[in-house]
Amino acid sequence: MEFLTVSNVHHTYFSKDTATEALQDIHLSINKGEFISFIGPSGCGKTTLLSIIAGLFPPTIGTVSIEGQSIFGNEHVSIGYMLQQDYLFPWKTIEENITLGLNILNKDKERGEEVTSRLLNAVGLPNIEKKYPKELSGGMRQRVALARTLAVDPTILLLDEPFSALDYQSKLKLEDLVSETLKKFGKTAILVTHDLGEAIAMSDRIFLFSPRPGKLHKTFEVPEEMRTLTPFEARAHPHYSTLFQMIWKELESLEHTKTT
Numbered sequence: 001m002e003f004l005t006v007s008n009v010h011h012t013y014f015s016k017d018t019a020t021e022a023l024q025d026i027h028l029s030i031n032k033g034e035f036i037s038f039i040g041p042s043g044c045g046k047t048t049l050l051s052i053i054a055g056l057f058p059p060t061i062g063t064v065s066i067e068g069q070s071i072f073g074n075e076h077v078s079i080g081y082m083l084q085q086d087y088l089f090p091w092k093t094i095e096e097n098i099t100l101g102l103n104i105l106n107k108d109k110e111r112g113e114e115v116t117s118r119l120l121n122a123v124g125l126p127n128i129e130k131k132y133p134k135e136l137s138g139g140m141r142q143r144v145a146l147a148r149t150l151a152v153d154p155t156i157l158l159l160d161e162p163f164s165a166l167d168y169q170s171k172l173k174l175e176d177l178v179s180e181t182l183k184k185f186g187k188t189a190i191l192v193t194h195d196l197g198e199a200i201a202m203s204d205r206i207f208l209f210s211p212r213p214g215k216l217h218k219t220f221e222v223p224e225e226m227r228t229l230t231p232f233e234a235r236a237h238p239h240y241s242t243l244f245q246m247i248w249k250e251l252e253s254l255e256h257t258k259t260t
């Protein structure tokens with residue numbers, strides 16, 4: 001079932017005397033519960049498209065809708081955004097950080113304690129409600145950021161390189177945790193990443209964009225039998241390296257068109 005639709009999206013950034021065309025004629029659709037990755041050469045407009053889907057600004061041309069309704073100014077759509085940095089408030093406890101969104105939205109305020117405890121359990125960090133972010137490692141803080149993102153029960157989760165600041169071991173563990181948690185909560189998600197292996201291991205489909213102005217170059221389906229595995233297990237599946245090489249070659253040919 002089509003859930004998110006991006007139709008005829010073009011985006012140009014205008015400043016005093018320059019116009020930078022970031023995206024050109026993007027059409028795509030995503031099904032409910034799917035995990036999608038956006039990959040492509042640096043500067044091809046991945047973050048721009050994610051920001052437009054988040055409703056941070058409208059595209060110059062085109063529309064983005066969720067379940068048939070435009071996302072701009074739509075108060076029924078709540079977007080969960082997870083970034084490279086966790087952006088937890090250092091002066092607030094973990095519980096206060098997690099319930100921040102609920103308080104701002106005036107939603108489920110009285111259930112804050114219960115929601116916090118349920119989500120901290122889900123991300124494997126029980127009983128840290130009263131701690132402060134500085135008492136946690138980088139990986140633990142990103143797990144709290146995931147709990148905070150899920151607390152508002154977002155319609156869709158947008159993940160902009162959320163693992164890239166972590167050491168390799170923490171990154172692999174968090175990939176598994178995010179994947180398992182999103183499946184458990186039945187969430188739809190889009191991941192922007194420069195790590196092709198991560199995209200293959202975590203996604204149902206991968207959207208490859210061409211150099212700026214970014215266009216959707218190709219879509220790759222991850223084989224069904226890999227999707228039921230954890231990202232860690234998926235990396236050991238024989239189809240993983242086949243897909244990696246296929247997409248890598250495409251990426252290299254796109255990089256070539258960029259410089260020539």
Ligand SMILES: Nc1ncnc2c1ncn2[C@@H]1O[C@H](COP(=O)(O)OP(=O)(O)OP(=O)(O)O)[C@@H](O)[C@H]1O
Nearest residue numbers: 013020021022041042043044045046047048049212
């Ligand atoms: N606020 C802005 N004003 C002007 N130009 C911008 C702005 N934000 C992004 N750009 C330009 O738009 C293009 C697309 O940028 P964007 O950050 O979306 O690409 P990206 O694919 O996410 O890049 P990267 O992979 O390097 O993070 C780039 O050329 C960038 O310099």
